[in-house]
Amino acid sequence: MTTTDAAPEAGARLRAVGLKVTAPRLAVLQAVAGAGHLDADAVHARITGELPGTSLQSVYNVLGALTDAGLLRRIEPAGSPALYESRIGDNHHHVVCTRCRAVADVECVVGEPPCLVPGESTGAASGFAIHTAEVTFWGLCADCRVALEASALEASAPEASAAEASALETPAPVASA
Amino acid sequence: MTTTDAAPEAGARLRAVGLKVTAPRLAVLQAVAGAGHLDADAVHARITGELPGTSLQSVYNVLGALTDAGLLRRIEPAGSPALYESRIGDNHHHVVCTRCRAVADVECVVGEPPCLVPGESTGAASGFAIHTAEVTFWGLCADCRVALEASALEASAPEASAAEASALETPAPVASA
DNA sequence: CAGTTGTTTTGAGTGATTCAAAACAACTGC
DNA sequence: GCAGTTGTTTTGAATCACTCAAAACAACTG
Missing domain, CATH: 1.10.10.10 (Winged helix-like DNA-binding domain superfamily/Winged helix DNA-binding domain)
Incomplete structure (x- = not known):
């Protein structure tokens, strides 16, 4: 090919x-x-x-x-450079690993943007004419989950655990990679 | 004060x-x-x-x-530097203006993260342990909507309309500001 | 009030991306 | 098939947002 x-x-x-x-x-x-x-x-x-x-x-x-x-x-997930993908047209979303920044697709139940609208009643949108909803999920990828669990077993290894704990946090620029 | x-x-x-x-x-x-x-x-x-x-x-x-x-x-909305806010604890979301990058809060109906979970059935998440869903709405703020409509009235003014049309697009780094 | 430890400053450095001008190559029409 | 035009690519430099490191400094502890 x-x-x-x-x-x-x-x-x-x-x-x-x-x-x-x-x-x-x-x-x-x-x-x-x-x-x-x-x-x-x-x-x-x-x-x-x-x-x-x-x-x-x-x-x-x-x-x-x-x-x-x-x-x-x-x-453009927080903390990563811009990423490009060829899946277009469907309005799918993404999961980003908080530890290694790996990205995977997540199907959108709706497909057409905006797949989500701010609740009208909540006083939200403040005059915005919304045309897209972008959803980014944050979590741990399978590999990082395994890596983290493995090192959690060696209970009190203080130097390692500090860095790893932060991987459980929400969108925050990653320290290492 | x-x-x-x-x-x-x-x-x-x-x-x-x-x-x-x-x-x-x-x-x-x-x-x-x-x-x-x-x-x-x-x-x-x-x-x-x-x-x-x-x-x-x-x-x-x-x-x-x-x-x-x-x-x-x-x-960290795409195309903007990191922004800081003091509203914490509630899990609210944001609308970003595609033209001027203005940001406003959008109430989250759930409040607790993750307020949204990928559909299990869709084969989604691919092994991720998700703990947060981040929602960013994109649209035109009230001011930009007015500005755009105003210039749309002068129907065929070719130089102005090209730049403005892009403001109707989804998350893309803004050319000017 | 002295000491310790965390903060701030200064200064430099980096990654990701953009800008600009010149060299170049695709498509158009001949 | 070839010249022209216009859009692309290259080269080189510049910028923005942010991080790193070491030294000067100031909060809290006792």
Whole structure:
């Protein structure tokens, strides 16, 4: 499966939104489609294999253009760089791991934005005309849960537990990674 | 209403969470309490009046300490710097204006996190142990709605409308401010 | 009031992203 | 098939928001 294989289909989608078909765009499109949620750096790393000369700046340009065109969706969880995904059109949501920042998709029961509206009665929205509801769940991914439980077994190991306790907290920029 | 007026109460809250009572902390606490949602720079600007020597770095330190201690809450809407608010304890949400980035509170019907859980049946969560759901609504604030409607009346003014159309889109870093 | 420990300051550094201008390559029409 | 036009990519620099580290300093303890 080389770039050329997927190209025709991707090329058509680019043209459909009025964008020129270029090698970097095809490569980015393919890279993002082949992975869940990638930041600009990760995309750059992925396409460097088949398209060695591509600059990081171009990746930013391309990601921006594709996002504006609606071919990619950008999410920006607190404490992570912007991530791009190719699942668009459905209005799904995300879970982010508070410890390792891993991201997974969460199905939206509604599908169409806004899938949620602020309660009218609560005096909410204060004059806003809302068109989207973005839901981000925070928790521990399976791996981190295991890692944390494992180290919890060695009961009172004071240095380790301090850092790990913070992983149980809500959205807060991560100290390490 | 000077700093000294609010100090006793704020000082007590600082001590309660094991933090030393210092002038910058009291000033930050007061500044954030007196405004909706402030970023570090805005807090710094506000306290510079009464506490001229305070460095921006200290403001970051203080905001971090107060957030960790649970006296402030930090939100990070896509495309905005981190914002701090003093409404804590209740699990409320936010609306962000896609045009001017203004933020307003939205009441949460549940109040306790997580106020929302991914549908079990949808195959969602993929092994995550979720403890919080963060909801961000996106829309146009009253002012921007008026501004946009006003300029829409002068039907075909091509230069203005392009930029404004993007304000109707979902979470995307804002071009100007 | 002295000591200890946490805070603030100063100064520098970093990651993620954007801006701008010049070199370049896709599509258009000939 | 080729020249032109216009959109893309590259190069290089700059910016924003924030973090790191070490030294100066000030709150609380006894």
